[in-house]
Amino acid sequence: MGNQLSGPVADVAGQSGYAGHPPRMGFFTDTSVCIGCKACEVACKEWNLVPANELELRGTSYDNTGALGANAWRHVAFVEREAPRPPPVDLGMPGSGPPGGQTAAVPEDGMQWLMMSDVCKHCTHAACLDVCPTGSLFRTEFGTVVVQEDICNGCGYCVPACPYGVIEIRPDDGRAWKCTLCYDRLRGGQEPACAKACPTDSIQFGEWDELRERAAARVDALHAAGVSEARLYGADPNDGVGGDGAFFLLLAEPEVYGLPPDPVVTTRDLPSMWRRAGLAALTAAATIAAAFLGSRR
Amino acid sequence: MKRRGEERMVPRVEFRSYYGQPVIKPPAWKSPDVPAYFFLGGLAGASATMAALAELTGRPRLAFAGYLTAGAGAAAGTGALIHDLGRPARFLNMLRMIKLTSPLSVGSWLLAGFSTLAGAAAASTVTGLLPGPAKAAKAGAAVLGPAMMTYPAVLVADTAVPAWHEAHRELPFVFAGAGLASGGALGMLAAPPVEAGPARAMAVVGSALELAGETALRRHGLVAEPYHRGRAGRWFRAGRLLTAAGAVGTLLAGGHRRGAAACGLALLAGSLCTRFAVFEAGRTSARDPKYTVVPQRERLSGQS
Numbered sequence: 001m002g003n004q005l006s007g008p009v010a011d012v013a014g015q016s017g018y019a020g021h022p023p024r025m026g027f028f029t030d031t032s033v034c035i036g037c038k039a040c041e042v043a044c045k046e047w048n049l050v051p052a053n054e055l056e057l058r059g060t061s062y063d064n065t066g067a068l069g070a071n072a073w074r075h076v077a078f079v080e081r082e083a084p085r086p087p088p089v090d091l092g093m094p095g096s097g098p099p100g101g102q103t104a105a106v107p108e109d110g111m112q113w114l115m116m117s118d119v120c121k122h123c124t125h126a127a128c129l130d131v132c133p134t135g136s137l138f139r140t141e142f143g144t145v146v147v148q149e150d151i152c153n154g155c156g157y158c159v160p161a162c163p164y165g166v167i168e169i170r171p172d173d174g175r176a177w178k179c180t181l182c183y184d185r186l187r188g189g190q191e192p193a194c195a196k197a198c199p200t201d202s203i204q205f206g207e208w209d210e211l212r213e214r215a216a217a218r219v220d221a222l223h224a225a226g227v228s229e230a231r232l233y234g235a236d237p238n239d240g241v242g243g244d245g246a247f248f249l250l251l252a253e254p255e256v257y258g259l260p261p262d263p264v265v266t267t268r269d270l271p272s273m274w275r276r277a278g279l280a281a282l283t284a285a286a287t288i289a290a291a292f293l294g295s296r297r
Numbered sequence: 298m299k300r301r302g303e304e305r306m307v308p309r310v311e312f313r314s315y316y317g318q319p320v321i322k323p324p325a326w327k328s329p330d331v332p333a334y335f336f337l338g339g340l341a342g343a344s345a346t347m348a349a350l351a352e353l354t355g356r357p358r359l360a361f362a363g364y365l366t367a368g369a370g371a372a373a374g375t376g377a378l379i380h381d382l383g384r385p386a387r388f389l390n391m392l393r394m395i396k397l398t399s400p401l402s403v404g405s406w407l408l409a410g411f412s413t414l415a416g417a418a419a420a421s422t423v424t425g426l427l428p429g430p431a432k433a434a435k436a437g438a439a440v441l442g443p444a445m446m447t448y449p450a451v452l453v454a455d456t457a458v459p460a461w462h463e464a465h466r467e468l469p470f471v472f473a474g475a476g477l478a479s480g481g482a483l484g485m486l487a488a489p490p491v492e493a494g495p496a497r498a499m500a501v502v503g504s505a506l507e508l509a510g511e512t513a514l515r516r517h518g519l520v521a522e523p524y525h526r527g528r529a530g531r532w533f534r535a536g537r538l539l540t541a542a543g544a545v546g547t548l549l550a551g552g553h554r555r556g557a558a559a560c561g562l563a564l565l566a567g568s569l570c571t572r573f574a575v576f577e578a579g580r581t582s583a584r585d586p587k588y589t590v591v592p593q594r595e596r597l598s599g600q601s
Contacts, residue, residue, distance in 0.1 A: 005398070060316045067318055077315060131455060133402035134390040153390045154383015156325035157401045160456040160583060165321040174383025255590045258315030262593035266455050266462055267398050273451045273465045280450070280469035281443035284477055285346065287502050288443075288495075291481075292350040295494035 006268035008237035009124050012143040012245075024143035024208040025186060027195065027246035028215045029117055031257075032222060032230060034202040036062060036115035040074040043197035047182065048073065051170070067258065068118055070170035073179040074194050077257050079114035116257050117203055119194070120145070120166045120179035121234055122245030125265040128158035128167050128178075136176075143208065144181040144245055152176050163241065163263035181246070208245060218249060227251070233259065240264030310519065312594065314586040321457045323583040330381040332576040334374045335449045336479065336569045338408070339472060341370030342445030343480025345415050347499065349439035351484075351492070359496060361422060362487030363480075367438055368419025371412035371445075378408070400451040411445050414438040446476030453579060459589060460582030461575075463520045468575065471510035475568040477503025478540060482564035485547070485557040497551040500564055504544035507571060508537060520582070520592055529577035532570050539567030 003015055013021040044050060051071050058064050061078035068075045126145045129137040136152035139145060147158075147167070154174040158167045167178040182192035190196070195205035204211060215232055222230035229251050234244030240263050254261050314320070348363025379388045392409060396402035415438040421431030450472040454465035461468070477499050484496025511533070514521045524533050543563035550556025582588045 003398075069322075079315070127457065130398040131401065133394075133396060133399045133405055134387075135394045135396070136390075151387075151390055151393070152384070153387035155391070155401060156381075156383065157399070157456075159322045160324040160458050160461075160579070163321065163457040165319060168322055169325045169383050176383075253313060255313045255320070255586070255594070256315065258318055258320060258586075260320050260589055260593055262597050263457075266457055269462070269465060270398060270400075270451075270455055273400075273454050273469075276466050277444075277447040277451045277469040280447040280473040283470070283506070284343070284446050284473040284503075285443040287477055287506075288343070288346045288350060288480075288499055291495035291498035291502070292354050295498060 004125070004242075005130075005270060006125055006240070006265055007242055009242055012124055013139060013141050016139040018141045021141040024245065025181065025206070026122060026143075026208040026211055026244075027119060027181070027192070028204045028206070028211040028249070029119065029246065030202050030204065030215070030218060030249045031114065031116040032202075032218075032227070032249055032251060033200045034076070034115040034117055035200055036076055036078055037199060038065075038076045039197040039199060040117050040194035040203055041065060041072065041076060043193040044074045044179075047185070047193035048180070050177075068120070068164075068166045068168075068178075070168040070173075070177040073119065073177075075118045077114075077116045077118055079112075079116075079252070079256055081112050081114075081252075081256070082110055112252075114251055114257070116248065116250065117194070117198075118257065118259070119246050120181070121164055121241070121247070122179075122181055123265065124237065124242030124245070125267070126241075127161040127163060127265045127267055128176075130265070130267040130270075131157045131161045133157060140183055140186075142181070142183075142186055144183065144186075146180045146183050147176055147178060149175055149177070161266055163260055163265065212247075215247065215249060222249075240268070310587060310591050312587055312590045314590060318586065319584050320586045320589040321583050323580050324456070324458065325383075326576075327381050328573070328576060330377045332569075332572040334377040334381075335472070335572040335576070336475075337370040337374035337377065338449060339446045339476030339568065339572075340479040340483060340565075341367045341374060341415060342411070342442035343476045343499065343503075344370065344442075344483055345411070345418070345435075345438040345445075346440075346442035347480050347484055347496065348418075349435050351488075351495070352435070354495075356488065356492040356495075359484050359488035359492045362484060364415075364418050364422040364435065366480075366483050366487075367415040367442070368412075368422075371408070371415045375408060375412050400448065400455050404448050404452055407441060407444055407448060411438055411441040414441065443473075447473050453575065456579075457589075458579045458583045459520045459592060460523045460578045463517050463592070464514055467510045467513045471507055471514075471571065471575070474503045474505070474507025474510055475540075475571045478507055478543070478564045479503075479568035481547075482543065482561040482568070484561075485551060486561035486565075490552050490554060490557055493551075493557060497547050497557070500547050500551075500560070501544050504540045504564065504567075507540055507568075508544075511537060511571070520588060523578040523581035523585075523588065524574060527577075527581060529574050529581050532574035532577055536567045536570030536574050539563045539570060541567075543567055 234247035345367035351359035481500030
């Protein structure tokens with residue numbers, strides 16, 4: 001036994017009691033090639049029967065989804081900001097401009113347009129799973145984190161526990177919902193719907209170890225191409241959540257995309273919390289006892 | 298004269314966010330269900346322990362009031378928690394497993410045990426039936442009472458909400474103090490002053506503990522700001538004022554029937570306000586990305 005509350009874990013599914021399980025699976029979302037088409041959002045909703053969002057124009061660039069939530073398991077963020085623009089990445093696709101990522105594609109106004117498909121991180125140390133009192137949230141044999149909707153009683157504890165603001169209660173339903181990393185498709189040997197639908201391979205699905213190697217190589221390639229802002233997010237097993245099963249390549253600070261810069265699983269501090277509460281309870285008990293011992297009639 | 302404390306300004310901070318949207322989700326818990334439960338649980342817990350010691354030391358009316366309050370408070374608190382669920386019909390799933398990493402799982406088992414024992418003790422106190430088993434129930438509820446007072450502090454602290462999580466060292470003492478003050482206040486209201494000496498002591502010491510715990514929150518700077526601003530700030534100031542007034546009044550006039558009643562009401566109200574303050578501070582803290590991003594940025598820049 002000996003489940004760790006924080007730090008790197010070599011075998012996530014094994015720690016949860018699986019023997020002879022498949023390798024840990026995850027997403028590497030490379031935002032440098034995201035074109036903001038939202039095919040991932042649509043494919044996810046179609047496959048997982050996620051209810052439609054109300055049609056709403058939010059005034060936040062092309063983002064009318066807003067944020068991850070009970071009814072948005074993929075969310076494409078659109079960031080428009082004044083910044084030095086990285087050189088365009090050659091996708092090897094035909095276009096009207098000069099080939100091979102020439103400078104003609106860079107606009108003169110110095111605007112930077114970032115797009116990023118966000119998703120549940122399937123943390124190594126998942127706070128939602130740690131705090132769930134019913135056992136509705138569980139760790140799968142693939143090392144991912146899934147809600148069992150037939151068990152969830154809508155207590156809502158997972159919602160403020162998530163350091164990324166992913167999981168949410170669906171109002172008309174009362175239960176918590178989030179990305180399952182297409183658990184049903186994985187069990188059938190298929191890749192998740194969003195990765196399948198992504199036309200630029202911005203969303204890459206695969207074995208976690210292999211994806212991390214691929215991501216590291218991609219960052220090196222971008223750095224060599226002069227894109228010094230490229231950085232990985234969630235790929236470090238020494239971070240506050242023990243690394244994310246779904247991690248990202250970003251072109252700006254995480255908070256620009258609405259991500260926490262240094263998330264920590266809240267249960268890391270749980271032993272110290274219980275100790276403080278125990279001490280406070282003993283203080284209360286001693287106070288009441290002393291109140292009676294010290295009072296005369 | 299320069300005032301410290303309330304007037305201190307946290308300097309404006311520069312940070313980036315995604316269109317000013319929150320990073321984390323605000324708690325889905327409902328108000329008044331959850332803050333009311335924190336109040337009722339603390340009141341019931343303190344009352345159960347107080348009642349058992351009152352019976353032992355020959356204070357029948359204080360004991361009677363304590364047993365009844367513990368039973369009724371636990372039942373009402375359980376009702377509030379079930380009402381808060383998104384699927385109330387599935388409340389029994391709370392006892393589907395025992396999970397030490399979930400303060401809500403630990404708390405559900407604690408509440409189930411405590412409310413059963415406190416309910417049995419209250420029923421026997423009213424009806425006079427089964428005095429033998431009731432003795433065991435009373436003792437059991439008295440032992441679990443202090444845990445009932447402080448575990449909700451862990452419940453809120455074990456989240457990503459900065460104003461709750463970062464306050465995990467102080468909140469158990471705020472909750473213990475508020476619980477003690479409310480239990481003492483109940484005793485002052487329900488028992489004659491000649492029996493209520495221990496209740497007055499509980500009220501005064503509990504108030505001091507609560508006020509000290511709240512003052513200690515200030516060391517968190519920006520993260521503690523939600524306790525002092527807006528809606529949460531109003532609950533917080535009202536709670537401190539009522540608690541301080543109730544405690545001072547108890548010292549001055551707690552031995553008189555009317556003084557005890559007035560102070561008891563003030564302390565109960567103060568204890569309730571404190572729970573609403575903590576609850577609302579968490580909501581505010583979750584809604585503004587500043588409270589999530591800035592401390593994390595500072596942590597990162599401190600590392601490199």
